[in-house]
Amino acid sequence: xxxxxxxxxxxxxGDDLLPLLEAVRAQSEPDGELIVLDNAxxxxxxxxxxxxxxxxxxIRSESNLxxxxxxxxxxxxxxxxxxxxxxxxxxxxxGAIALLRAAADRWDLCQGLVTYPGxxxxxxxGGEIHFSGIAWAGRCDRPVAEAGPERAIGxxxxxxxxxxxxxxxxxxxxxxxxxxYCEDVDLSLRAQLAGASVGVVPGAVFHHEYSFEKGAGKxxxxxxxxxxxxxxxxPTRLLLAALPFLLALExxxxxVALRGGWLDAKLRSQLDVLRMAPEALRxxxxxxxxxxxxxxxxxxxxxxxxxxxxxxxxxxVQSAVRFSWRLIRFLGRTR
Numbered sequence: 020x021x022x023x024x025x026x027x028x029x030x031x032x033g034d035d036l037l038p039l040l041e042a043v044r045a046q047s048e049p050d051g052e053l054i055v056l057d058n059a060x061x062x063x064x065x066x067x068x069x070x071x072x073x074x075x076x077x078i079r080s081e082s083n084l085x086x087x088x089x090x091x092x093x094x095x096x097x098x099x100x101x102x103x104x105x106x107x108x109x110x111x112x113x114g115a116i117a118l119l120r121a122a123a124d125r126w127d128l129c130q131g132l133v134t135y136p137g138x139x140x141x142x143x144x145g146g147e148i149h150f151s152g153i154a155w156a157g158r159c160d161r162p163v164a165e166a167g168p169e170r171a172i173g174x175x176x177x178x179x180x181x182x183x184x185x186x187x188x189x190x191x192x193x194x195x196x197x198x199x200y201c202e203d204v205d206l207s208l209r210a211q212l213a214g215a216s217v218g219v220v221p222g223a224v225f226h227h228e229y230s231f232e233k234g235a236g237k238x239x240x241x242x243x244x245x246x247x248x249x250x251x252x253x254p255t256r257l258l259l260a261a262l263p264f265l266l267a268l269e270x271x272x273x274x275v276a277l278r279g280g281w282l283d284a285k286l287r288s289q290l291d292v293l294r295m296a297p298e299a300l301r302x303x304x305x306x307x308x309x310x311x312x313x314x315x316x317x318x319x320x321x322x323x324x325x326x327x328x329x330x331x332x333x334x335x336v337q338s339a340v341r342f343s344w345r346l347i348r349f350l351g352r353t354r
Contacts, residue, residue, distance in 0.1 A: 021183075022050045023120055024099035028089040030058040032107040033067060035228070039110050040072040046116040052076055056093040058083045085198035086177070094184075094192060102187055106178040108228040109133070118223035119181050122169075127215035128182045128207060130175040131223035132166050139163055142227045145172030145219035146204065147319045150261060150344055151268055152245040154204045155324040157219075166221040173317050174207035175217055179225045182206075186215055189307070194251070196295065200237065201244035208252040211317050214309035231326075235284040238276070242288035243295070250292075250299040252306065254314050260351030264343050315352065320344040 025043050029036055036055075043053050056078040057065040068077050078093055094102050101123055103116065111131070119131050133142040133156075143156030144166045154174060158165060175181075177193075180203060190209050193202040207217050249258065249265070269289070276285035322331050322340055330336055 020048075020120065021100035021123060022098075023048065023101040023103055023116075024051065024094070024097035025053045025103045025105060025116070026090060026093045026097070027053070027055045027105050027107050028058060028086050028093060029055055029060060029064050029068070029107045030083065031060045031062045032064050033062060036064065036068065036107045037071060039105060039107060040068070040075055042110050043105070043116070044072070044074055046111060046113070050099075052097055052099060054078065054093045054097055056080060056084075056089045058085070058089050085195070087193035087197050087199060087202040088195040090177075090202075091192040091195060094187060098184075100184055102182055102184055104177055104180045104182075105225070106227065109178055110226045112224040112226070115223040115225055119179075119220055122218070122220040122223070123181060123183060125169075125216075126181075126218040126220075127186050128175050128180070128210050129218045129220055130172075130179045130181070131225045132163070132219065132221040133176060133179050133225050133227045133229075134163060136226050136228055138224070138226065141166060142229050143176050143178070144221060145170070146174035146176055146207070147324065148173040148204060148208070148317065149322060150315075150318040150320065150347060151265060152249040153322070154201065154245070155326055160325055163224075169220055169222070170218060172217055172219045173319060174204045175219070177203035178227055178229075182210075186210060186213075189213065194247075194302075196298070197244045197247065198240060200240045201248055205244070205248045205251060208248065208314075208317065209306055212252060212309065212312060212314060213307045214312055217317075235281050238281045239284040239288045239291070242272070242285060243291040246288075246292040247295060247299050250296055251303050254308070254351070257314060257347070257351035260347045264347060313352075315348050 053075045055068050055075045058080050059082050065079050115131055122129050132144055135142050140160050140162055141158045144158040146154055147157045148154045194205050276282045320341055
């Protein structure tokens with residue numbers, strides 16, 4: 020079986036990190052390595068890892084690199100043929116890592132079933148990516164019984180992601196300019212563009228202490244990185260076909276942000292995109308695209324996530340979105 024490195028990026032996690040480290044230790048093979056990069060927590064997290072988890076390889080960053088760059092640096096320090104990224108607030112069920120590791124024979128990039136603490140309900144059973152670039156945790160808040168079978172998904176969650184080192188190095192890892200959020204979406208789309216498979220393995224269960232905190236800083240990064248993902252990965256025909264819809268959606272999102280109290284974050288994200296767009300467009304030329312890949316097959320046509328509330332339940336909105344997608348897919352077909 021291929022050797023595996025487990026990578027954890029910590030930032031002010033303290034004692035909350037210990038259950039994960041203990042669980043990984045119990046499931047590690049003799050040839051595996053647990054690598055923890057601490058992002059200059061400054062609260063004793065690094066010292067706690069060094070003192071109470073000496074089996075882990077600790078890398079101390081002198082500054083907060085963010086998740087993307089921190090994960091890249093930690094992964095580069097290892098040598099395993101497989102890399103498993105786990106959030107510091109994730110704990111695997113007994114045997115979950117072995118099940119996910121075995122799935123590397125079937126998937127180039129995959130994730131386990133991620134639940135909330137206690138095993139119910141689902142946190143994510145595989146990421147969904149709407150054609151607008153909005154991405155969410157698939158089957159979130161539904162019972163675990165509805166997780167479904169092992170299958171292809173839009174993107175693998177960075178909270179619990181397994182990838183071969185070969186593919187990781189070919190793709191160049193996470194895009195570090197994202198800092199955090201959407202880097203897993205971008206990586207999954209680049210993998211699919213290169214002809215790689217992305218899937219979920221529901222038998223491998225991981226528990227996640229998760230809450231969607233809607234602070235202004237998070238909204239800014241989510242919206243900025245959504246656009247950067249689109250600009251970097253969408254094939255040219257699809258990007259041009261979708262652009263009118265995407266620009267119209269910006270007007271709607273500004274109104275949503277105004278009502279939700281995060282208008283300043285939304286406007287700042289738009290300025291960020293204008294500033295970073297030239298580099299994102301330059302980067303797209305270096306992203307490998309295999310012939311015959313239908314990129315649109317990885318995109319979701321409906322805004323049916325529970326996160327969208329009344330908008331997602333509106334028949335009028337859904338009909339308009341579905342019609343837009345049929346037109347965009349016709350005009351922007353990628354093969």
